[in-house]
Amino acid sequence: MSELGNLTTMEVDALTDADGGLNLTDGHARLVLSPQQAAIVARIPEMFADASRRPFRDIEREAHATFLHALGQYSAPIGSGRILSCYSSTLATDIVARALPAGARIAVLHPTFDNIADLFITRGLRLVPFSEAELLDRDWPMPPVSAIVVTHPNNPTGLVTPEGHLRSLAEHAARHGQTVIVDASFRGQVGAAQYDTYAVVGAAGTDWIVIEDTGKLWPTHELKIGLLAYSERTRLPIGRAFSESLLSASPVVLQLVAALATDWIDGGYQRARALVDRNRAVVRDTVAEVGLRLADPASEISVARIELPANGPDSSLLYKDLLARGVHVLPCPPFHWADPAAGLRYIRVSLARPFAAVQVAAQRLAQSYLELSAAVAAPTR
Amino acid sequence: MSELGNLTTMEVDALTDADGGLNLTDGHARLVLSPQQAAIVARIPEMFADASRRPFRDIEREAHATFLHALGQYSAPIGSGRILSCYSSTLATDIVARALPAGARIAVLHPTFDNIADLFITRGLRLVPFSEAELLDRDWPMPPVSAIVVTHPNNPTGLVTPEGHLRSLAEHAARHGQTVIVDASFRGQVGAAQYDTYAVVGAAGTDWIVIEDTGKLWPTHELKIGLLAYSERTRLPIGRAFSESLLSASPVVLQLVAALATDWIDGGYQRARALVDRNRAVVRDTVAEVGLRLADPASEISVARIELPANGPDSSLLYKDLLARGVHVLPCPPFHWADPAAGLRYIRVSLARPFAAVQVAAQRLAQSYLELSAAVAAPTR
Numbered sequence: 001m002s003e004l005g006n007l008t009t010m011e012v013d014a015l016t017d018a019d020g021g022l023n024l025t026d027g028h029a030r031l032v033l034s035p036q037q038a039a040i041v042a043r044i045p046e047m048f049a050d051a052s053r054r055p056f057r058d059i060e061r062e063a064h065a066t067f068l069h070a071l072g073q074y075s076a077p078i079g080s081g082r083i084l085s086c087y088s089s090t091l092a093t094d095i096v097a098r099a100l101p102a103g104a105r106i107a108v109l110h111p112t113f114d115n116i117a118d119l120f121i122t123r124g125l126r127l128v129p130f131s132e133a134e135l136l137d138r139d140w141p142m143p144p145v146s147a148i149v150v151t152h153p154n155n156p157t158g159l160v161t162p163e164g165h166l167r168s169l170a171e172h173a174a175r176h177g178q179t180v181i182v183d184a185s186f187r188g189q190v191g192a193a194q195y196d197t198y199a200v201v202g203a204a205g206t207d208w209i210v211i212e213d214t215g216k217l218w219p220t221h222e223l224k225i226g227l228l229a230y231s232e233r234t235r236l237p238i239g240r241a242f243s244e245s246l247l248s249a250s251p252v253v254l255q256l257v258a259a260l261a262t263d264w265i266d267g268g269y270q271r272a273r274a275l276v277d278r279n280r281a282v283v284r285d286t287v288a289e290v291g292l293r294l295a296d297p298a299s300e301i302s303v304a305r306i307e308l309p310a311n312g313p314d315s316s317l318l319y320k321d322l323l324a325r326g327v328h329v330l331p332c333p334p335f336h337w338a339d340p341a342a343g344l345r346y347i348r349v350s351l352a353r354p355f356a357a358v359q360v361a362a363q364r365l366a367q368s369y370l371e372l373s374a375a376v377a378a379p380t381r
Numbered sequence: 382m383s384e385l386g387n388l389t390t391m392e393v394d395a396l397t398d399a400d401g402g403l404n405l406t407d408g409h410a411r412l413v414l415s416p417q418q419a420a421i422v423a424r425i426p427e428m429f430a431d432a433s434r435r436p437f438r439d440i441e442r443e444a445h446a447t448f449l450h451a452l453g454q455y456s457a458p459i460g461s462g463r464i465l466s467c468y469s470s471t472l473a474t475d476i477v478a479r480a481l482p483a484g485a486r487i488a489v490l491h492p493t494f495d496n497i498a499d500l501f502i503t504r505g506l507r508l509v510p511f512s513e514a515e516l517l518d519r520d521w522p523m524p525p526v527s528a529i530v531v532t533h534p535n536n537p538t539g540l541v542t543p544e545g546h547l548r549s550l551a552e553h554a555a556r557h558g559q560t561v562i563v564d565a566s567f568r569g570q571v572g573a574a575q576y577d578t579y580a581v582v583g584a585a586g587t588d589w590i591v592i593e594d595t596g597k598l599w600p601t602h603e604l605k606i607g608l609l610a611y612s613e614r615t616r617l618p619i620g621r622a623f624s625e626s627l628l629s630a631s632p633v634v635l636q637l638v639a640a641l642a643t644d645w646i647d648g649g650y651q652r653a654r655a656l657v658d659r660n661r662a663v664v665r666d667t668v669a670e671v672g673l674r675l676a677d678p679a680s681e682i683s684v685a686r687i688e689l690p691a692n693g694p695d696s697s698l699l700y701k702d703l704l705a706r707g708v709h710v711l712p713c714p715p716f717h718w719a720d721p722a723a724g725l726r727y728i729r730v731s732l733a734r735p736f737a738a739v740q741v742a743a744q745r746l747a748q749s750y751l752e753l754s755a756a757v758a759a760p761t762r
Contacts (some may be wrong), residue, residue, distance in 0.1 A: 008624040015629055016438045026628055033431065044425045052413065052604045057397045087468040090627060098503065118625050122479065221432045222631035223604075243389040244499050246471060247407060248396055250603035 004316060007114050014328030021326040025359045027155060027186070027303050027353040029219040034271055037218065040259040044252065047259075052249035060085055063254035063261075064227065067214060070261040071187055072194035075202055082230050084242050084331065085249035089185045089213035089226035090115060092100070095245055096181060096209055097123035099236040100147060107141035108149040109344060110119075111335035116151065116183060118337075120241045129338035132159050140172040147179040153186045153193045156297025156335055156348045163195045166258070170204030179208050179234070185213035185226075189240075189276070189298045198229070207234050214257045216302065216352075217264065224251045234250045276302050279351040279358040286362035290370050295346055302352040305332065306365070307345060313372035314344035320369045388495050388715045391672065395709030402707040403741050408536060408567070408684050409614050410600040410733040415652055418599065421640040424717075425633065426641075431630035444635035444642075445608065451642040452568055453575035456583055457591075463611050465623050466630035470566045470594035470607035472494060476626055477562060477590055477609065478504035480617040481528060488522035489530040492716035497532065497564060499718075510719035513540050515619065520737065521553040528560040534567045534574045537716055537729045539680025544576045556622055560615070561587050566594035566727060569645070569679040570657070595638045597683065598653070600733075604634045608750030611636070644721060653733075657683050660732040660739040667743035671751050676727055682735040687746070688726060694753035695725035702749045710743045 004010070007025075014023035023030070033041060036277035052057065064083050068076040077083060086092040093116060100106065102124040108117050119125055130141055130148065141148055146227045148169065154238075157355045160171075166182075173180045180201055198271035201208040208231045215224035230238055260268070283304055284294050308315060315331035322329055332343035349365070351358060385391070388406075396406040414422060432440065445464050449457040467473040474497060481487065483505040489498050491510035498508055507608035511522055511529065522529055529550065533542045542550075547563075554561045555651070561582055568574045582589035589612045596605035611619055641649070662686055665675050689696060696712035703710055710731075713724035721756060730746070732739060 006621070006624055008628055010618070011628050012624060018436075018438060018440075020436065028628070030433075033429075041429050042426045045419075045423045048414075048422050048425075048602060052411075052600075055399075055401065057399065060397075076695075087472070088627060090625075091472070093469070094626070115625060122625060219433070221429060221633045223630060223633060239390070240387070242391060243387055244471075244496060245475070247392050247409070248467060248603060252602045252604060287414055337395060 002317070004331060004333060006118060010328070010330055017328065019326065020321075022357050022361050023328045023360065024315045024350040024353060025320050025330050027216050027301070027350060027352070029217065029272070029302065031219040031275070031352055031354065033219055034268065036263050036268060037128075037260065040256065040263060043259065046178055047252050047255040049114055050255060056248065056251050056278065059251045059254050060249075062268075063225070063258040066258040067211065067261040070265045071212070072196055074213070074228055075196050075198035077198070077232070082118045082232065084228040084238070085254065086226040086228055086242070087249060089183070089211050089214060090119070090223060091185065091245055092211045092226040092228040093120045094123070095238065096211070097125060098241040098244070099238045100125055102150055104146045105144050105148060106147045109135065109151050109154060110338055111156070111332070112151045112337070113155045114337045116149065116336040118265065125186060127338070132157065135161060135165065137160070138165060138168045140169055142180070143176050147181055148173060149183065150183070151183045153190050153301055154301040154304050155301065156332065158188060158296045158301045160193045164339060166197065166200050167204060170201045170208070170360070172205045174204045174206035178206070180211045183211045185211060186216055186301045188214070188217045189272070192300070195205060199352075201231070207231050209234065214260070218260050220256065220260070220298065223256055225249050225253055230323045236302055242265060248306055253271055273300070275355070276351045277355065279355060280304050282355065282359050283349060283362045284352070286359070287366050287369075290366040292366070292369060303348050303350050305346045305348050308347065308369075310345065313369065313376050315374055316344060316346040318347055318365070322365060322373055323366060324379055325364045329361070329365070385700070385712060385714060388711055391709070391711060392569060398709065400707065402704075402709055403738050403742050404709050405731040405734060405739065406711050408597050408682070410453050410598060410653070410683065411658070412600040412733055412735065415649065416598055417644050417649060418641065421637065421644060421666045424640065425637065428633050428636040431636060434616065436627065437752050438483045438634050440635050441630075444606070444639040447639040447661070448642040448697045449593065452593070453577055453645045454579055454593070456577050456579035457610055458613070461613070461760075463613065465609040465619070466548070466635065467494040467607040468608055468627060468630060469596060469605060470564070470592050471500070472626055473592045473607040473609040474564065475500045475504070476622045477592070478617065479508060479622040479625070480619045481506055485527045486525050487528045487530060488526045490516065490535060491719055492537070492713070493532045493718070494536045495718045497530065508719070513538065516542060516546065517544060521547045521550055524557050524559070526559065528562055529554060530562040530564065530567070530584060531716060532564045532569050534680065534682055536567055537684055537686050537727075539571070539677050539682045541571060541574045544581060547581050551582045551587045551589070555585045555587035559587070560590060564588045564592045564713050566592060567682045568593065569595070569598045570683055571680070572652070582612070590615065590683065595641070599641050601637065601641070604637055606630050606634055606638055622712055623628070654681070656736070660734065660736060663736065663740050664730060664732070664743045667740070668750075669749050671747045673747070673750060684731050686727045686729050689728065689750075691726065694730040694750065694757050697725060698753060699728055699746070699749060702753055703746060704743045706749060708745050710742070710746070742748050
């Protein structure tokens with residue numbers, strides 16, 4: 001499986017494909033701006049001027065409030081100094097990984113985006129996989145696990161941690177002195193994930209860290225912010241780790257985020273959802289013609305997994321065949337970071353793309369699957 | 382000395398000062414846009430549209446070529462895939478630190494910005510200080526040192542590594558199987574540092590890594606790129622470390638960099654230099670009135686160190702007194718990462734600020750020094 005590389009490597013290959021292949025790898029929004037978004041982008045030069053006139057702390061605070069309130073996070077510690085603006089959610093995750101004590105045992109949701117596990121491992125932490133079934137059964141990790149990382153909603157499955165489950169986890173963690181870490185990078189796409197997470201973890205009296213991300217919501221060409229928020233009682237050296245990584249995020253990007261968040265609650269969310277829903281439907285219907293189905297039909301995030309039957313070609317094979325057909329998708333073994341073989345039955349496609357791109361990619365995927373299935377069924381012909 | 386925190390922590394304090402104090406801490410350009418720069422910023426919405434129309438690899442390649450050629454780096458490996466665009470030079474440094482083998486012994490220039498040393502230490506490397514005097518004497522570190530990190534020009538001293546010295550270092554490293562690492566983040570400000578570094582290290586046949594930065598040149602509110610370039614023979618897992626940190630820099634920022642680099646060689650450099658020179662002169666003349674002088678009068682970078690006599694107040698004391706006067710500067714102990722006490726005789730002020738801010742800050746510094754000197758001379762009164 002190692003020949004696949006990590007997921008980001010495959011995403012970079014797609015992004016830099018000299019032959020102009022279809023890139024359905026990453027979860028970023030690669031879409032035409034809506035008229036409302038285009039009007040906001042047209043104001044960036046003004047935001048530039050404002051960034052010189054207004055104090056940074058005011059711009060940052062306004063961006064935090066506007067973005068987090070747009071996503072239902074009314075109890076986030078705005079203005080407390082405990083929300084750090086990072087260049088990306090990946091950097092926020094790495095800062096958390098650095099602040100955790102080296103050698104600590106950390107439970108991480110499984111499957112999930114491999115980068116999360118990789119960053120923790122690279123910083124010398126010892127990872128324990130924690131399955132979605134265990135989460136749904138409220139079968140929480142016990143000490144010596146000292147922190148539990150939940151991706152909410154999960155990537156690639158779209159699983160939302162229900163509010164009651166998060167409360168149960170937070171109360172469990174408070175009893176056992178564990179830290180609850182929530183990576184909510186895809187939260188903005190899913191209404192059900194927008195209950196007030198900070199109220200839940202705050203009420204339980206546990207140590208908590210929450211990562212938020214603007215990078216998956218809007219087609220802003222990597223002009224984005226990852227937020228790292230943490231509880232007042234947290235004793236980890238997060239501020240120090242942050243200061244090793246950056247001085248500050250861009251006040252221009254913070255203003256852009258505030259403006260797009262305002263649009264998000266003023267119809268932007270519905271417009272984006274309609275597009276992703278339509279794309280999910282065309283993938284579902286196209287692969288159904290060759291007997292395939294979505295693994296997570298209820299998922300609302302901007303990616304979809306397709307389930308591959310055990311007697312047919314696996315996702316590693318399908319991935320490579322699709323590359324030859326000019327389509328970049330992601331085979332799922334790396335998401336199953338503790339058990340890559342379990343990911344061979346899934347392949348992931350991005351939905352935040354123009355409809356035509358998703359439709360063509362789904363058709364080629366279906367065709368590839370058909371031809372590979374014939375070859376698998378009669379390997380000696 | 383540890384009570385001072387690291388340099389970035391002090392820079393963050395200045396940036397987020399609620400009372401609106403004068404921030405002369407970081408080396409970033411905090412200036413009004415020139416008319417030429419403002420015209421470029423006005424085109425950002427077009428760059429946004431172009432980022433959707435043009436392939437990312439074309440935009441990135443053009444930005445690399447325009448920026449690196451503007452700084453005289455004609456032999457940089459443009460188009461080879463060995464120049465990685467990062468969110469910042471700090472992130473580029475961290476990627477290098479991660480790619481180096483844990484436990485390796487690395488020589489790092491001393492003094493230099495503490496963040497460079499901190500990032501290497503945090504990744505488990507063993508640091509050996511390497512002084513500017515040793516550099517000027519061509520007294521190169523011997524194995525077991527496996528990599529040598531030179532900041533060129535150095536921050537805070539402005540020392541440029543002369544071309545012949547870099548050649549000597551690269552030939553030494555080639556003989557001993559060492560890697561030469563050049564952090565050229567301040568290169569764009571200093572003509573003497575713009576000889577073709579890539580030609581020099583390439584000719585010597587050594588392993589090399591060069592970090593470049595757009596973040597110190599223009600008042601772009603943290604819209605910037607750090608470049609990480611490396612030699613073809615380098616066997617370190619740099620690509621893997623990069624993929625753990627990010628998918629890609631912003632194609633909007635890459636276009637902005639290309640446009641500003643074009644302006645830089647079309648008069649922008651001279652305009653910026655005139656401003657920094659004027660600010661350096663007002664600092665020099667103002668502190669001279671109280672008997673102080675610049676530590677590095679020949680430095681051309683956008684910061685200046687002021688030397689403090691041994692019988693007067695040190696920079697830790699002066700730093701704290703200036704804070705009370707609403708002026709943020711940097712005491713130099715953290716730059717002397719292996720011997721903080723050696724930095725007590727220096728204090729650093731930023732010059733890429735509006736003239737009035739630099740003038741007022743220099744006046745308050747002079748006044749503070751006078752009053753503290755009187756107190757030091759007669760501590761019992």
